[in-house]
Structures are given as structure tokens and as C-alpha cells.
Amino acid sequence: MKSIVCMKAVPSTNQVRLDPVTHTICRDGRQAVVNPFDASALETAVGIKERLGGQVTVLSMGIPDTERLLRDALSRGADTGILLSDRAFAGADTLATSYSLSLGVKEAGGYQMILCGKMAVDGDTAQIGPELAGVLEIPCVTDVCEILHLTDKEVQVKKGVDGGHQILKVKLPVLLTVEKDICMPRMPSIAGIRFGETGPVAVKGASELAADPMRIGLTGSPTQVIKTFTPKRQSESIPIPGTPGEQASQLAILCKEVSR
Amino acid sequence: MTKVRAFTSEFDEYRKDESRSVGQAESISFPENEEDVCHILKQLYKDKIPITLQGGRTGLAAAAVPGGGHVMNLSKMNQILGLRCNGGRYYIRVQPGVVLSALQKGIESKRLDTAAWTEEEQKVYEAFCQEPEHFFPTDPTETSACLGGMAACNASGARSYYYGAMRSHVTGLRVALSDGSMLCLRRGENFAKGRKMRLTKEEGGEICLELPLYQMPHTKNASGYYVCDDMDAIDLFIGSDGTLGVLTELELELLPLPAVIWGISCFFRKEKDAIAFTKKVRKEIGQAAAIEFFDEGAIEILRRQKARSTAFSSLLDVDAWVDCCIYVELHCESQAEALDTLYRLGEILEAAGGKETETWVARNANDREQQQFFRHAVPESTNMLIDERKKIDSVITKLGADMSVPDEYLDEVVEMYRRSLKEYDLESATWGHIGNNHLHVNILPRDGEDYRKGKELYAIWAKAVTKMGGAVSAEHGVGKLKRAFLEVMYGRKHMIEMARLKRQLDPYFILGRGNLFPSTILEEGEGKEK
């Protein structure tokens, strides 16, 4: 079973905060981490490899530093990594990104399954999975919380839907986007880290992949950001001062009033 | 206006601390600053009312549990007062009620409330914010502890293996004595001559102290007063269990955070291999900031509790063949150094009987958090088990040893623990700072009989550990619960010396009565003198 796991490098959660004086964003220099949902996707793929044999390739589009995260994926059970890195890819929205990723998928060779995290914690759009599947013209199942049954021909999964869950069956190849709780990512061992440091990670640029320049990067992005700003605050709040005991007395009265 | 309040049932929870012992008191106060403290001390001094000091009440030795009299709870003195820079090092001034986790968060996120600081200190703060990250290295598992209490019992944590206990990081203290007079102590300014020490009160007047003559063990130690020839005066008050004065302000040294911190959990099939590994790591890996141990008993409880409680459902699974685990934390200057050290650690591991594949290496914040959760789940799940057993027989409480021995006795002390536990047929779980030969051997009584046997065994251990040149309390402090062990360690003569020392600073035995030694110790010992 050959699977490809798409991973995104995201800022570690605290990285972006607003400078209290200039009201602009300041980074605190922390390194990028793997999107937690993608870490679960990787663990799912490695689990599949352990059960059915095969190979796991991790794929990412990002700056050169992202190689570090692909090597970390190798240390956790992936076999090879492909990094799509080129200034030409920068500024991509989800449509351009999914096209670029599809080039990486082609580069990886044949596959039965593509696994993605359901969404990235910095973007939250959850669009890459369905859009990549659309480019590859394979079916897509989102919000998978459990893989119930898997053979080299088809997969049966449980997924979250509005108001509950659904069990469904799809023939391979398929693209699945997974919930973070689908499994717990393992930590690498010392042996795994040795492999991660020296294992095969290929870095590919736009021309090597024969990318259509009109479909990648900022040029290939139908959407663009025209403004970023801090959310406005509502001004009419009523403070409740005092000791915890005093505050609690007031709160008790308020709560009773409102819940009447 | 008096801040001394009657001890009504509203204050019930202030009758106990984490040791689960319960006391009683007649009055209580929550001073908000040094002035309040002195005012209350002076007021109560008139009638010689005994005072028990409290911070976060997270102590395990009942030092904060009152035996009548007044409770002075310092948790409202929770301000971070200022920052000083000297020679590139930063020193932070705090009130004793500042909670460790709040301090850690404030320093690491560089978000401190400096509104009340002086202009000079605010400038230092601005410079501090531009610096790379800093941290406070004393890391007891219970981060809701107050800094005053941590200083009072000379607390330590996993990282004290490398960085030392609380003592190493206290550079200044303001101490209020039982009569309300103040001492201001700075490290490096006042040294004893031999065993004679001079202290100058801020209001004027000197105190000449005759220090006890015992020799402290050369191990991690939080048992009794710190005394040695030509000692720094500040050290007398650190680890004094709230018996010599009220710490109204502390100055703490901050350290630059290492660029790279990695945690490695190594799993072993045999305890012997884990110990051999510890000794080798101690010798050869200078970058080890902590070396911690969990035994089979501890891991078994984790497995059991994970199966039963959703609180632990996100805990990583430990394979069935695992007997014990050693956790090594590496602090390095660079990724390259860390990687190199990791590989060396792996080689040492294989040589000791472990396997490089049977390790968890946490290199990023997420994994470290997972690993931390795992490590903290060990004492937590044990406490849950004891609470369950307590429901069946209320006399049951956790019996946790806190003893340390010198390096060369590691094998011997472990062998002794194992042999005697088997002999006494007691269930146990052991974990702790194996790097300092300081293991918390927790006996888990199944009934009242087990509890009795356990206490007996602890007394036996206290004697054996003393003989090996170790300490009966390595980090929890003596408080009231370990008084008997302190006596085993030092003998009655030296205990009386300690009490005499206390009398010089606190003539009416007002502060922390019952901590370290019974309050009647001098009457008994000096009956004839009177």
C-alpha cells in the first residue's frame, strides 16, 4: 500500500501576537511546526504501513526550512519526503496550492491513498483536501475519525457529519482528510532520528516539476488578501470589581436574573 | 485596623496542606505587604501567640499545618516587585506568595505587570524583553507552589540535578523576625566566622548567633538548618521550614534558557540495566540537566489508571514488556550539539542493555508537553489510587520516602529498598531523581496493617540512609511529619543545638511551632538548666 501524506508547516501557536504599542504583529522567532492535523495523518499512514506493508511518502510545499519537518516525519515512520520549494510557489491560495501539490503527487509516483489533515491550524479553511482530490480527479472523504477496514482495493471509514457520524465505503485511490483525534502521533525514537537525519528527502523547484506558471503562486491564486487588521472591540462592558467573594455575590445575582 | 481574623469554618481548607494532615487554629491573616506582616507580628508578639506560616499549602511535610494559634497566609503577597541586571545576569524580586507557574509564565512570555515598578526597574525590564528567553530553573512538579514556601523548604525538581536546588538561586531575602524586626540579607555580603554569625537588624541592633556544630551530608538535602563553617548568612534561612522568620521578599537569579531542550524517555526490561545506564550517563553526558526514574510499580499504576479514567485517555501507551523507564533531559547550545549528544546517549543505552528503538525523543513543544503529561501522570495516578483506597480505610495515606544518598551508594540503596519491600510484603511505586540518588519510594498500603508496616520500614530506611551519609529529606522538607527522621539523622544533641539556634532568633518559639522538632524539645533537654 503506497500512501502519500500532505503536511504543512505552520507557526507554533503563540508565534503571532500583537505588539501592544504599535498594534502590529510581532513574531517571537519560534520555529515552524507540523500542522497537528497532518501529524495525525502521518501517524495514520504509518499505522497502515505497519499493518499492510508498503511505503509512506510525505509531501509539503514550503520554504527550504520545511525540510527539517519532513525529516522529522521520516523519524516518525515515513520512508521518503518531497519538498516543493520555489519562490514561484509563494503567495498561493488554496487553489494554487492544490495544483502545486498535485505536481508533487505525480512526482511521488503511484499511490493508493492520500492522507491530509482536515485543516491547518493557521488557515482553518479545510479546503486543500477536497481541492487536491479535485485536481487529481479522485474521490475525497473529509473529517475521517476512524479507518474501519482497509484492503488494497477499498477502504471503509467513519466520518463526522453535521449532527453525528457516517460510515462509508470508497474504492481506492482515494483522498482522506483526518480529524486530529483519529490517532495519537508517536514520538520518534533515537533510531528513528538517525534515519530522519540521513533519509531520502528530495527538494523540487517549479521548473523541475514542469509547473504551469499561470497556475502556481500568487499568479495562480484567484483570491488575494487586500487588508489585514485587528478585530474591533466592543466598548460597553460593565466591570465587576472587588474581592472574589464580592464579585461572586454580584455574579450570583446577575446569573439568577438572566436565567429567569 | 487589625488584619487578624477569627478562624471560622470559612477557612477550613487552611487547616491542611498537601500532606493531607489536618490541624486547627484560632485566627488567620492574609497580609498584602511587608508592612502588614510586621504589624501583625508585633501585635501577636505581645501575647506570644504561635504563628504558622503558609503559602500555597502544597507542602508534603505538614509544615503549613497549624497546631493552634495564628495562621499567617502569605498568598496575597503575590506581586513581582522588580528586576535588576548585573553583569548580564537578571535578578527578579518577588513577594513570597508569587506562584511558581505565574513566575515561569511571566518570565518566559516576558509579560510582567511593571506598573508599580521604579523607572530604573522598568528600563531593565525593557532591556530584558529584548534578550533571548530566560527561565527560573527550580522545577518542582507542583507548579502551584509559592516561592516563599519553596525557599523555606529548599525545594528542588528534576532539573536540580544540574542547576541545583532553590538555594543556589536565591540572592536576596528580606526576613521578618518573630518580634516584627527586619533583616535584609544579600548573598555574598555576610559570612559567618567558623560557626559564629552576626546579623544586623534594619531597625538597629545586632544578633550574634552560635550555629549548631553538625556536618551536613554531601547529598541533596532539605533536612534541618543549613549550617557549615564560614557560611553565608542568607543560607541559614533557606530551608528553615518557616521556623526562623517570615520571608517577606525574595530575590531570585534567572538563567538564560538553553537554546535546545530535548527529553528522552528510555524503556528498560530490567531495573539493573536502568541503574547501570544512569551511572554511565552521569559520568559521560555533561549536557544532562535531569535524570529521572519510574519503576515497574509506577508504570503499572499508569496502565491501570489509563484504562479506567478518561483523564488519562490521551496518555501514550507503554508496551507490556516495559519494566522501568529513565528520562534524560538534555540542555544544549545548538541543534548540532543536541544531536551529537543524543547519538552518544543512544550508544550508552545500547551498551547498558537498552535499545535505541525503544525510546521516545521529544524535541518540540508538542512532544515535550505529551512527555511532561506522561511524567506527571505517574504521581497523579498514584494519588488517585491512594484516594480510592482511603475510601475503604481512612487511615490509609501515601507513605512517600524522600531520601537521598551519595553517588557511590546508588546500587546499595536500591537493593535495600527492593529487598525490604519484598520482605515486608508491601506494594510500592518508585519514581524520582535518580541522577541525585534521590528516589521517592511510595508504599501503597492496602490496609491498616500495611500502613503500620510501612511506617516501620521508613524508620529503618532513615537509619540506613543516614549511615550511608545521606539525607532523610532531600526536597520536601521536614515539617512536622519527618521530625523523627531528622532526629535519626542528626541525633538528639544536634537537634537541641538546632532548637537553641531557633531560640536565639525566635525566643518564644512563635514561628512554625512543631516544625523540625517538637516545641518542648528544650524544656525536656534543658530541664535541669532551668
Place this chain on the structure above:
Amino acid sequence: MTGLKVDREKCIGCGLCVKACVSHGLSMEKKKAVVNDHCTLCGICVDSCHVGAISLEKESVISDEQWKNSKGIWVFAQQKEGEILPVVYELLGKGRELADGKGCRLTALLGEAKEHGNTEKLIAAGADQVIVCRDSRLAEMDTEIYVKWICRQIQRFAPEIFLFGATGFGRALAPGVAVHMQTGLTADCTALEIDTKTGLLCQTRPAFGGNLMATIVCPNHRPQMATVWAGIMKAREPDPSRTGKVIETFLEEKDISRIQILKNLPAGVSDSITQASVLVVIGRGIGNKKNIPMMKELSELLGGRLGCSRPLVEAGWCEYKYQVGQTGSSVSPRLLLSIGVSGAVQHLAGINGAEKIIAINNDPKAPIFGISHYVVVGDCIEVVKALIRELSDIS
């Protein structure tokens, strides 16, 4: 030329852009900002510059003639077992406003297994017309079938704007459509406005972990697509006197799904925090998992339920079904007591519908206070302990 440009004449060397960049893509050289290889063209620096020295330029793409003439605002009318979802009516409310502003038609797209009287409801809610398809293959929420049908209608009718509710299904369906139509999609919009100068739909959504808002446009591709969470827009009062057109459409024989749905497992109703009229929502500020039972007790004393913010789910303290916020559940209780929650934008968006918000946090600058009606700055554990005592005494 595409890329990030620094106007060296305007640049004053203040360095704010360097500080703002999350990718280390800018540095100061000889007191001027310089762009390097790490730049990901995200555009965050553009706003940080107070003198307008930075711009993000993009080549304009020649668009298809057909799309130049696209007109009309569409709303996907998702239904469940014959019932139109509330978010659809909210989108029609907004859509009506946008359509009136632009002087164009508002159309609802309805797929259902059979007739349920929904076309009338959609028109009463503001639609000028309903494009409907009734087929048993549309009974299940199967993106494969819906994408095929919807794209065919888009190609036929060339809408300018297309809105979807950000339901679980909507969030999978919209990108499926967007990629097929090779157009832009903005997810989880909290605001939608028409720019009077350009006529473009300005789509505002939280960005960068929720600390910022970003406004996005799709200038050269059609339709401009957006998804919106329930509880953000306002539905209009239904006007049954409204009339509209109904256009019947059909699936083709070859429209077969590659996905086979075996079973539907509805969630238990009792568990849902979205139905609670009183909600206690806890955040990281409660300090320790051990404090959760106390919070549960408080919620019970108030006759309500307990919810939590996302970090607690991520830390494994609570299950996902209790998560409140955009990626969890949007809630609109009469009383929401927020305890130890800092207030990331997605969380705030999820509680916007609450009538009264009382927030307790020891950080006076916590964002949650920005939308709270009552502000309690203090140690949340102490306050809750005292509150439990008060409420227990009263009862």
C-alpha cells in the same frame, strides 16, 4: 511583475515590517527594508507599514468573456431530511442585502429527494428564484453528486457570487465546486460587503491563528465563492407574500457517486451544547484539569451545560463535542459564563450569538472582555469557588 515590492523612497527604515513578518522574509539593510527568499507573499507586512512603502503586486489575468458577464447572487440551500438549515435563511438575509445593493437577482440552489414545500420558504426568506433538482441521489449529503449538479448550473447561469453555509457538508462541497470551476473560495467569512468602487465581494475572515482579520477578494475569477458559519448573518422575517421563479433541473444518468454511504449515526440530542440556554465555557485559565469537576458543578447549579475552548480539547482535557467556537459549535445561549478563556477570534465568533456574556479572567487585556457584557478581572478559581458557595446558599 508579481511579488512583494518595497518602495525605497517611501521606506523610513522603522523595521515594523521586519517585526511583523512571520517567515523572516524581510530584513533591514542600510536602513531600508529588503525582501529575501523566505517571503511567502502572505501580505501581512503591507498593513504593518505606516507609510505605505510595501505593496503586493499581482499580474492581472485575462478572464474568460463568459465570466465578465456573470450576474446574480446564489445561496446553496442545504437541507436535512427535507428541512432547510437555519444558516441558509441567514445567508438569504445577507444575500438579499447584497443583491439589492448590486441590483441583481438572488437565487437559492435547492437539491432534495422530493418536494417538501421548500421553494416557497426560500422565496419568502428573500430569494427571487429557486433552481431546484429533485432526485433520490440527492437525499444523502454526497459531495460527488452535488458537485456535478451544481457545476453544471454554474456553467449554465454564470452567477457572480455563490454563498454556502459552513456546515460540515458545506465545507467539503464548496471546495469541491471551487476546484472544478477553478475559482476562488474564502472559508468561514465573518463579514461580506460589496466594494462600491470595484463591485467586488469583500470577504473578511479570521487569520493567523485568530489574532487578526483578513479581507479577501477574488477579482478575476467567477463565481466569487464564500462559506459562512451559522449564527453570523441575520435572517429576514419571512414574507409569504413574496413571489419568485422556480427553475427545475435534473441529474444525468451518468451521475453516479464513487462513495457508498453504508450507515448514518445521528448524535445523541441530550449532549448538545448548542441547545443549552445557559452555558459555562471554560478555557486554559482554569489552570488544571483537576478544576473541571468544580466547573461542571457550577454549570449544574446554573441549570446549564459545560462547554470549552479549543485549547482544552487539544490538551485532551475535554472531548471535541464540548468545543465552542468556529471549529467547534456556534452557540447562542441566553447566558454565557466564560471562565479562564482568553478569546481567540474563532472562539469569539462562535459565541457571538449569546445574549449575555459574563467573562472571568485574570488578564484585564483578554480579548474576551471585548465582547463581554460583564467583565470580572480576577482569579477564576477563587471567583468560581465563591460563586458556587453563593449559589448553593441561595438554593
